[in-house]
Amino acid sequence: MQVPTADSTPPDIDSFEGLVAQACAEPEPTKLLVVLVGVEPIFHQQADGTAVPAEGEGSLTPMMVRDLALTPDLTLADVVEAADATRQPWQFLMLAVLPGREGRAPTTQECDPHLKRMAKAILTGGDISRFAWFNRAGEPIYIENPLQPM
Numbered sequence: 001m002q003v004p005t006a007d008s009t010p011p012d013i014d015s016f017e018g019l020v021a022q023a024c025a026e027p028e029p030t031k032l033l034v035v036l037v038g039v040e041p042i043f044h045q046q047a048d049g050t051a052v053p054a055e056g057e058g059s060l061t062p063m064m065v066r067d068l069a070l071t072p073d074l075t076l077a078d079v080v081e082a083a084d085a086t087r088q089p090w091q092f093l094m095l096a097v098l099p100g101r102e103g104r105a106p107t108t109q110e111c112d113p114h115l116k117r118m119a120k121a122i123l124t125g126g127d128i129s130r131f132a133w134f135n136r137a138g139e140p141i142y143i144e145n146p147l148q149p150m
Contacts, residue, residue, distance in 0.1 A: 016076040016138050023097045024072045029105035031098045032070045035118050035131075036063040036083050036090035060128075060143070062119035063088040067111035070097065076138040092141065094118060095132040 013019050023030050039058040043051035064086050068079065083090055098106045098114055121128050133141045 013132050013140055015140065016079070016134055019095065019097075019132055020070065020072065020074050023070050026097075026099055028103065029100040030070045031100070031106045031111050032068045032074070032079075033065075033096040033098055033111060033115050033118060034068060034079060034083070035065050035094040035115065035122070036086065036088055037061065037092040037094050037122065038063045038089050039091045060092075060122050062094075062122045063090045065115035065119050067098070067106070067108055067115065069105065076134070080136065080138075091136065092143070093134045094122070094128065095134065 013022070020032075023032070038061045040061060041053040042057045042059065044054050046052055064083075066082070068074065068082065079093065083093070096114070096118060098111055100106050118131065120126065128143055133143050135141050
C-alpha cells in the first residue's frame with residue numbers, strides 16, 4: 001500500500017483517517033510531515049479601478065513545518081489543534097509520511113531536510129502534487145500549480 005512519502009507520488013487518499021491508516025500499515029514506524037500553508041489572495045483590477053480577489057486563486061506560503069509521531073490514534077483534530085496553537089494563519093495542510101528504519105521512527109533531525117524541501121517546493125513553484133493536501137475541515141483537496149506541466 002502506497003502512502004505519500006517525502007519522495008513519492010501520493011495515491012488517491014479520500015480522508016485524513018485513510019492516510020493515517022495506510023501509513024500505520026507500513027512495516028516501519030513513521031512520522032507525519034506537516035507544512036501549514038497560508039494563502040495570499042490575488043486581486044484583479046476591475047474596469048472601475050477597484051481590486052477584487054480572484055476566486056480560487058492565490059499565492060501559497062509555507063507558514064510552519066513540523067513532524068508528528070504517526071500513530072493509529074492520531075486524528076485530524078489533533079493536527080488542527082497543534083497547528084492552531086502556532087497562531088499562524090493557515091488554510092491548508094500539506095502532508096507526507098516519512099518511514100523509519102530498523103524498527104524506529106525518523107528523528108526530528110532526519111525529518112528536517114524533507115520538511116525544508118516541501119516548503120521550498122511551495123516557494124519555488126516546484127511539484128507539490130505528490131503531497132497529500134487537506135483543508136481545515138479535513139477534506140482532501142487538489143492544488144494546481146500553473147507553472148508545472150500537467
